[in-house]
Amino acid sequence: MTTEIAENQALIEQTVRDFAERYIRPHIREWDEAQHFPAEVFHKLGELGLMGVLVPVEYGGAGLGYREYVAAIVELSKVDPSIGLSMAAHNSLCTNHILMFGNEDQKRQYLPKLASGEWIGAWGLTEPNTGSDAGNMRTVAVRDGDHWVLNGSKNFITHGKSGNVAVVITRTGEPGDKHGSTAFIVERGTPGFSAGKKEDKLGMRASETAELIFQDCRISDSQRLGEVGDGFIQSLKILDGGRISIAALGVGTALGAYEAALAYSKERKQFGQPISSFQGIAFKLADMYTDLQASTLLTFDAADRKDRGEKVSLASSVAKYHSSETAVRVANDAVQIFGGYGFIKDYPAEKFYRDSKLCTIGEGTSEIQKLVISRDILRD
Incomplete structure (x- = not known):
């Protein structure tokens, strides 16, 4: 550096x-x-x-x-x-x-x-019936001269209602074909493009998540991103960088939970002394700190590799997998350290606990990360 x-x-x-x-x-x-x-x-x-x-x-x-x-x-x-x-x-x-x-x-x-x-901005890949199975998306774009007509829907889209513009990946070929989808830029206000249901979520509640709906949405070919058929390939490259983002999100979530628990453990007294002086709490904090350090190093390593122009599929998946699971473990331990107050909204632990779980799901579940990692390390 x-x-x-x-x-x-x-x-x-x-x-x-x-x-x-x-x-x-x-x-x-x-x-x-x-x-x-x-x-x-x-x-x-x-x-x-x-x-x-x-x-x-x-x-x-x-x-x-x-x-x-x-x-x-x-x-x-x-x-x-x-x-x-x-x-x-x-x-x-x-x-x-x-x-x-x-x-x-x-x-x-x-x-x-x-x-x-x-x-x-918003970005639409996920659909109601195609989460990890994005190759079988049902939102289609049909060419009509110098225009395209989009029909279908996307769900779990960040800024689905409030976004001014969305990049949307649609199917323009056969289901399952890696070269059968194409990306388009669609502006809010385009006829046939609307927002659907806003999701009522467990956590990350201040980050809007909603549907994108396309009903005979007609857009110019000038709104196409790249070549016809390259949408899915583009998406995989975007997700390589996106997973570094979620790794950073996991690190930040874990760090917030850890710092709150650390401060509370020094202030909260039982039997005449801070609870941090008890081995059960001190060892828990040590585990939280160690996991957090590992996740931080993995995440910044992936970021450095990205900045150097290296291929980051493996590094970003490793960082995303480790940091997201760390966020859940650390947030869970933070609630435990807070005890009954960890279950109360007046204290920060319960929100970190609710927010952390999204890290293991968004932009590829932990299971998908393990699939990416195992395929890479087992490749001849």
């Missing part, structure tokens, strides 16, 4: 830390209970350059790398994982898809609005 990158990372960490304390922490309980998506917070994050961390300066972005990006997600997520999740989805999915596969006109049209936070 160069001195410049280290300085950038330290500056971003402090900037995001200050931002989170001022604009996020006072509203955590309120947003969680109301399941409110605070769009205004993301507009402010855009003013700081955090809605276009990876976008080059020429397109209005911060022009930074994955190490700085990971640092920002960790700092947001240790205060409120919901905000970290939405920031990550906007950057690594919608915005990054246009950055990686858009033509020059598409980049200049959409990236400045996304990077500034003026627009919020």
Whole structure:
């Protein structure tokens, strides 16, 4: 890591830390209970350059790398994982898809609005009947001259209602064909494109999740991203980077739970002494710390590899798998350390507990990560 990158990372960490304390922490309980998506917070994050961390300066972005990006997600997520999740989805999915596969006109049209936070992005791959089995998606796009007509629906989409623009992967060939899908950019307000049900979730409640619905949605061929048939291949490359985002989300979630439990263990007294002095609690904290250190190193290693332009499928899956499972274990132990108060909403442990589980599901379940990892290490 160069001195410049280290300085950038330290500056971003402090900037995001200050931002989170001022604009996020006072509203955590309120947003969680109301399941409110605070769009205004993301507009402010855009003013700081955090809605276009990876976008080059020429397109209005911060022009930074994955190490700085990971640092920002960790700092947001240790205060409120919901905000970290939405920031990550906007950057690594919608915005990054246009950055990686858009033509020059598409980049200049959409990236400045996304990077500034003026627009919020969504990304649609998952469908009601095709989660991990994305190759058999039912949302189809049929060519009609210089246009395409989209029909179908996507679910579990971050910013499905509030997003100004969505990158949507559709089937344009036969089911199961790796070259049978194509990606399109669809703007909110396009006739035939609407939002469906907003999901009532266990955790990550301030990060909006909803359906995208397409009913004879007609768009120009100019909205196509890359070549016809490349949508699924593009998605796999996007998810390689996206899994680094979720790894960072897991690290931040675990860090928030750990720091809350550590502080509580020093303050809470039983039998005349802090509970941290009891071996049962001290050893639990040691395990939490050790798992967290391993996840942090794996996540920043994947980020460094991404910045060097290396293939990161294995590294990102390892980081995502380890950090997401760590987040669940650490959050669970945090609730245990808080005892009865860990079950009460007045204390932070229960929210980290609820939020953590999404990390093992989003952008590829833990089982899918093990599949990716095992296939790679067993390859001849």
